[in-house]
Amino acid sequence: MKIGYARVSTRDQDPSLQTDALRQAGCDRIYEERASGAQRDRPKLREALEYMREGDVLVVWRLDRLARSMRQLITTVEDLGERGIEFQSVTESIDTTTPGGKLVFHVFGAVAEFERSILQERTRAGLEAARQRNRVGGRPPALTEEQLEHVRALLLHTDTPARSIAEQLGISAATLYRHFPGGRAALREGQAHE
Structure with missing residues (x-):
């Protein structure tokens, strides 16, 4: 049918x-x-x-x-x-x-597979070229090195809540904790072992 x-x-x-x-x-x-x-x-x-x-x-x-x-x-x-x-x-x-129709369809499939391979190859080549120029793709870091040092100092030497520090920097508390796993307690414990 x-x-x-x-x-x-x-x-x-x-x-x-x-x-x-x-x-x-x-x-x-x-x-x-x-x-x-x-x-x-x-x-x-x-x-x-x-x-x-x-x-x-x-x-x-x-x-x-x-x-x-x-x-x-x-x-x-x-x-x-x-x-x-x-x-x-x-x-x-x-x-x-x-049989001819099946052949044509398989040729379409092969062309589509070829296009996917070329696209993947171009993507890999572009990423490698960017890496060689010290450029990395993806999202830019939420905090600069200076900001990270400032946060580290605030966490170590003040009792300002982590949430308040994050708000001052315009980031979420989750982003702050991603950079400083364990937060203030982990930093102070690490400093005590140095």
Whole structure:
């Protein structure tokens, strides 16, 4: 059985172009969704996937109707394949019920994997180049070295509450304790052992 899935992004859009194409492709049943592609929860898609059985074919008008990214598309189609369900895209002429369609889809998968590898390689190279210039990515430290020394002195030599010290510096008490685990007691104990 061929099951069609049509999706439009807004309530104002008309899915009839998609549904007409799905009917022409021989779909026995069509599920229509009005949801953004970025939306993770798509009840009609979930309903269609739950309805489908081994031997069925999921048909979409275009690849972007099913998934927002190539990775998401490949994962979805692989999940279908594990259940014995085939996939067709009308516009791109992809049909995993044929050997040629399976080949095209696997080429898409290989290209997506290649893109991921290139992106990871570029990221690693960029981080290494930054490290060589003594630049480290991530969030800047909450406290400078001078501020850390000032806090250390306040904790060791005054009874000002840690929460008040943190407020003066515009940080949370948790941030202060991350820099000084154990707080005042640990600092004073450490000083006593020196």
